[in-house]
């Protein structure tokens with residue numbers, strides 16, 4: 001410090017030579033981002049790969065033709081349809097049940113609350129292989145035939161905890177005075193929920209639902225146990241690896257990824273708009 | 281009116297005035313919270329009557345049960361015992377959305393996802409008021425609270441003071457039988473708080489609705505209220521107008537909680553039906569208007585601004601004690617003295633620096649002075665009144 005002042009007074013230019021330092025924080029950030037995104041970039045890139053044989057593993061030239069032929073494999077299209085249907089239904093069912101569960105856990109004290117929390121946590125922590133095997137024997141025991149309904153039941157089962165935890169986190173931060181204010185102004189319990197509680201929870205409910213959708217659409221392990229004759233998108237790909245994965249898989253993967261990004265962006269924008277407008 | 285009655289029924293005794301039904305009455309209301317094995321009695325046994333159109337304050341230190349009392353009126357807490365009446369009607373077990381009172385929350389509790397106008401319209405829409413009327417009343421109310429230009433904003437875009445006024449408008453627009461305000465100004469800074477005190481008082485006069493106002497700020501309660509219930513530990517320590525409570529605190533608690541009080545310990549030496557004489561610790565004798573028991577140890581109280589301070593010996597007919605100035609703090613419009621009596625008791629004196637006060641010879645610490653006041657300004661404080669002995673005027677002992 002004093003050196004610089006002296007230099008300035010005497011007029012001799014003290015050349016500030018900042019040592020080139022490595023910014024570890026930046027480096028770390030970019031490494032992690034690369035780690036996350038390089039596989040996705042490859043997936044997208046190879047959906048434009050102009051291959052001639054069966055194997056889509058070496059870059060052979062650019063084409064968009066696979067997008068035109070995206071639905072040429074009937075069984076792949078069928079598998080994708082199954083996956084989308086199951087994921088959407090899971091989103092709705094697990095979203096509803098999980099939201100109600102999260103609301104109850106965040107707001108009320110009741111007998112069995114601790115157990116419910118524990119079971120939810122266990123459902124998240126349990127290894128999927130174990131869950132899948134257990135679900136299969138349960139379904140066999142109960143006479144539930146493996147297939148579409150069994151997959152849906154299994155997916156709702158393992159995603160509902162994620163929704164509940166997301167919603168519960170929001171409920172806990174919600175000011176109970178808001179609901180009292182609504183009651184005070186003449187709203188009954190249901191109107192209060194519809195006009196105050198639900199709109200305030202909506203971002204969390206949507207985030208939970210999207211999470212359930214994302215977990216469902218790419219689940220392989222649990223699905224493989226209970227799928228029976230039904231093929232989903234991940235199951236089809238796994239089956240195809242032995243004979244060579246067609247670029248259509250990359251095309252569909254890219255489309256699903258794009259749709260996912262779009263939904264996530266919309267959710268963030270909505271949540272942010274509400275937050276910036278709505279802080280009391 | 282009376283003339284007509286008299287002409288029609290000349291023989292009948294004058295009909296008693298129709299008893300006005302109080303806006304709110306609490307009859308033996310208590311509230312005990314149970315958390316695990318412990319129980320907390322937040323409110324003891326309250327008997328309160330709040331008249332229609334009154335500005336009524338619940339004043340007391342934090343934790344004395346003010347909020348709980350208010351929440352029982354609004355219906356958010358069930359009374360453990362007793363009856364809550366609104367307009368004479370028993371509403372003890374009526375849900376909050378069916379009680380014709382509205383609350384202004386300390387945290388405002390505005391709906392963050394609704395605009396200011398929608399916040400204010402919330403109650404009217406629940407009552408299915410026609411849309412055109414809702415629009416008109418909301419506009420009028422926003423005009424009243426001076427927020428007409430902010431109808432389209434969200435609460436998050438308003439300042440604390442503006443949010444406070446939205447909360448007020450949202451409650452008032454419903455024209456409830458009573459408005460319940462729980463420390464509504466506590467979150468505002470001093471300047472804004474003082475402005476809002478006057479504003480609230482103006483609005484209350486304009487709309488004529490009963491206000492029940494909870495505060496722990498004695499200045500606020502004195503400024504705004506028609507009547508005050510001073511609460512302590514779940515009980516009403518004193519109920520009265522601001523002047524009654526300030527001039528004649530019913531207990532040591534009230535005397536110390538409201539304003540500044542001097543407490544002079546002494547012993548009753550002489551008692552007759554005209555009054556009593558109390559010998560203070562410093563040896564001076566004081567005449568007291570009340571009839572007391574000779575030999576009793578008592579505390580005499582006198583407010584700092586009632587005391588005259590001077591070097592000349594005062595009229596023996598007045599209450600007077602000699603002392604020494606221990607400290608003098610010049611505050612511009614007034615000077616606050618601390619005067620030490622012979623036995624070490626300290627008395628605080630506030631003197632206005634009016635035009636008759638010249639450059640002060642007596643201000644210097646160490647100088648001997650006389651303190652004097654009119655005998656009616658000092659009186660004996662009863663001990664802190666307990667749960668059963670909580671009525672105003674309990675200091676008049678038989």
Ligand SMILES: Nc1ncnc2c1ncn2[C@@H]1O[C@H](COP(=O)(O)OP(=O)(O)O)[C@@H](O)[C@H]1O
Pocket residue numbers: 313314315320321322340341342343344345346347348349
């Ligand atoms: N929900 C509750 N559960 C347990 N104790 C409570 C509850 N609400 C208030 N209390 C207790 O009741 C007493 C009075 O509280 P409150 O009415 O909020 O006082 P004030 O508003 O005068 O500060 C306090 O001791 C407080 O801890």
Ligand SMILES: [Mg+2]
Pocket residue numbers: 343346347348
């Ligand atoms: Mg309180």
